[in-house]
Amino acid sequence: MYGIKSLKGMFSKACEYGIRASIFIATNSSKGIRVGIKDVAKEIDSPEPFTAKIMQILTKNGIIHSAKGVGGGFEVSDEAVKSIKLIQIVDAIDGDKIYKGCGIGLKECSEDHPCPVHHEFKKIRGLLLEMLTKTTLEQLASGVKSGDFFLKTLNIND
């Protein structure tokens, strides 16, 4: 009605791009294909230079691997695709506040000193943490490969 700001999602844009990029890279790595930053940005519909920065974070955190030079690009090893959980990507980019922090921003919020929404948020944080901890890159990538899941919008004008 009279809000101030554009809408705010669960994760930062950087994190959204990071997750989508990781999944795209994983779908190609299983076929033995390295993908360059141009392909990544094009496929997940993200700004290329910004996406490159995020790839650097993911690379430094050991989530994806990069190779310079001709035939280089980004990849994820078969073992990594199986072992990497969504939470590792979120942690690397957005940190743990989304599933650990107080819902209304108290620096100190605990069972002994709870904020008014502490108990309600505990369930949500718990479910989010469980989901992030259980979901592997492989699960997500296989859904994309099978055509069940998508990494960008259908509408070309978005």
Add this chain to the structure above:
Amino acid sequence: MYGIKSLKGMFSKACEYGIRASIFIATNSSKGIRVGIKDVAKEIDSPEPFTAKIMQILTKNGIIHSAKGVGGGFEVSDEAVKSIKLIQIVDAIDGDKIYKGCGIGLKECSEDHPCPVHHEFKKIRGLLLEMLTKTTLEQLASGVKSGDFFLKTLNIND
């Protein structure tokens, strides 16, 4: 490890302040007391001018009521305290993306065209929506009045 950003919570800071402020105002309105912006900011430990802006949004959205002049300040009517749900505050300040939007930022994400985390996020969004829809300002305020819940940190140096 090598992240870029400060930690990002579920809601914006504006929304966190808005929720805390609404609860504080409600705890006083039940005692028939109007509170000024100074008291609000002091009690919820927030920047006063920024908090004033957020109060304006809440007022325009009919969540709280304001009175200018001597003896003025912010209040919430008894009926409003009972009927207002957390979701109204969140909607007014942050919008509905947190409980409606795609987890990884696709503009079009639905049952027919799901992103890779669509089904997992559905549960979390649903739980969050349920909680926001069910929780009233009264519930939160009564916990603060009884001393069970807190609106700011214990530690004076935070």
Add this chain to the structure above:
DNA sequence: TTAATAAAAGACAAATTTATCTTTAATTAA
């Protein structure tokens, strides 16, 4: 009617996030 009080409104500034551009370093192949 005047003075005091308190929120509303508007302009502005700082900090953070998002996005872009240029240069450098590493790798491959000729």
Add this chain to the structure above:
DNA sequence: TTAATTAAAGATAAATTTGTCTTTTATTAA
């Protein structure tokens, strides 16, 4: 060894969010 390719790194800029300050408007009480 040179040229081409590709990511890394660094500088910069735009956009958004957060925070501050000043002026205006409304209300109350004297």
